[in-house]
Amino acid sequence: MTRVAVVDYGAGNLVSIARALQAVGSEVALARDRAGLDGADALVVPGVGAAAPAMARLRRHGLAGPIRAWAASGRPFLGICLGLQLLFEGSDEDGAATLGVLPGRTVRLDGAPSLPHIGWNQVERRRDDPLLAGIADGADFYFVHSYAVRPDGPGAAALTLAETEHGRRFVSAVGRGRLWGVQFHPERSGDDGLRLLANFVALADDERDSAAVSRVPPIGARRADG
Numbered sequence: 203m204t205r206v207a208v209v210d211y212g213a214g215n216l217v218s219i220a221r222a223l224q225a226v227g228s229e230v231a232l233a234r235d236r237a238g239l240d241g242a243d244a245l246v247v248p249g250v251g252a253a254a255p256a257m258a259r260l261r262r263h264g265l266a267g268p269i270r271a272w273a274a275s276g277r278p279f280l281g282i283c284l285g286l287q288l289l290f291e292g293s294d295e296d297g298a299a300t301l302g303v304l305p306g307r308t309v310r311l312d313g314a315p316s317l318p319h320i321g322w323n324q325v326e327r328r329r330d331d332p333l334l335a336g337i338a339d340g341a342d343f344y345f346v347h348s349y350a351v352r353p354d355g356p357g358a359a360a361l362t363l364a365e366t367e368h369g370r371r372f373v374s375a376v377g378r379g380r381l382w383g384v385q386f387h388p389e390r391s392g393d394d395g396l397r398l399l400a401n402f403v404a405l406a407d408d409e410r411d412s413a414a415v416s417r418v419p420p421i422g423a424r425r426a427d428g
Contacts, residue, residue, distance in 0.1 A: 204407045207233040207242035209269065211259045213249035213284060222389040226400035236268045244406035245272050249284030250346065253293035253300055253308065256284055266301065273303040278406040279381045286376065286383030287351055295349050304361065304376065304383075306354035311347075314369040318348040325364045325386065331377045333401050334363065341394045343374075343386035350385055351376065380409060 206223050210216055210232040220230045223246070233239050247269060249256055260266040273279050273289060281289050288300045293308040300308070311319060322342040327334060350372035353361045364375035366385070374385045382402070388395035 204228045204243045204403050204410065205231060205241060206244045206246055206403065206406070207231050207239050209238075209245070209247045209260075209265060209285075210234045211249070211256065211263060211265060213251050213256045213259065216248065218387075219246065219248050219282065219389040222396060222399055223403065226396055226403050228403045228406075233265070234263060236264050239268055239272065243410045244278035244280070244402065245269070246280045246282065247285035247288065248282040249288070251284060252296050252298075253284070253287060254296040254298035256288060257298055257300060260288075270301045270303060273301065273381055276380055278402065278409055280402050281383035282389075283347060283385060283387060286385055287349065289376075289381075289383055290351050290353075293349065303381070304351075304353065304378070306352050306358065308349045309352045310349055311368060311372060312370065314348075318346060319368045320346050322391075323366050323368060323386075325366055325374050327364050328359075328362050331363050331382075332405055333377060333382050333398060334375075335401050336397050337394050343384075343388065343391040343395060345374075345386045347385060350374070351383070380405065 206228045208216055208220055208230055223230050287308040289303045290300055290306045290308055291302045292299050294310055323345055324340045325343050327339045361376050361378055362373050363377045365371045366374040376383045388398045
């Protein structure tokens with residue numbers, strides 16, 4: 203069974219995301235420090251609130267460096283809401299420097315008819331990705347936020363998986379390799395949210411199986427003392 207570490211750094215209720223991940227067939231372990239990542243096949247960083255206190259808590263628990271290393275390693279990673287925003291270089295909400303795994307910043311939803319942006323809204327795909335397999339383009343997901351990420355640099359377009367409109371368009375999902383982030387809450391988004399999480403767990407399972415196969419010695423291989 204795929205083991206998913208969910209980072210617990212005091213930035214949101216983890217019950218819903220843990221139950222949703224268990225419902226799609228994974229084993230969930232709450233990671234409160236570096237050791238909590240040991241043995242995990244995939245990592246989920248959820249969260250609500252502002253970036254500066256979140257980063258302070260991550261550093262206090264010795265998690266900022268390990269999360270940054272995991273995200274850069276190519277192993278399956280999913281950031282949800284604040285967990286997506288922390289992947290970028292900084293936040294305009296409070297001026298915090300964040301993990302810096304991806305180029306760009308978190309910016310206010312200027313031009314929004316209301317803030318925070320709360321409720322269901324359409325997620326419109328910009329490119330295909332296995333994380334979104336089986337989910338209709340324009341499917342509704344549940345949002346709670348006032349800020350959103352703005353990828354920067356020459357790879358910004360390739361990084362964007364989906365956009366959503368709330369007054370103006372904003373990036374609602376990103377992906378690079380086996381690293382993904384979503385601004386919405388899949389654990390609160392019904393069947394499509396569960397499908398997204400099931401896709402993530404299945405991709406992590408495939409990654410684990412591929413790694414296991416790569417460690418199997420070739421047929422006919424002999425021990426050095428053989």
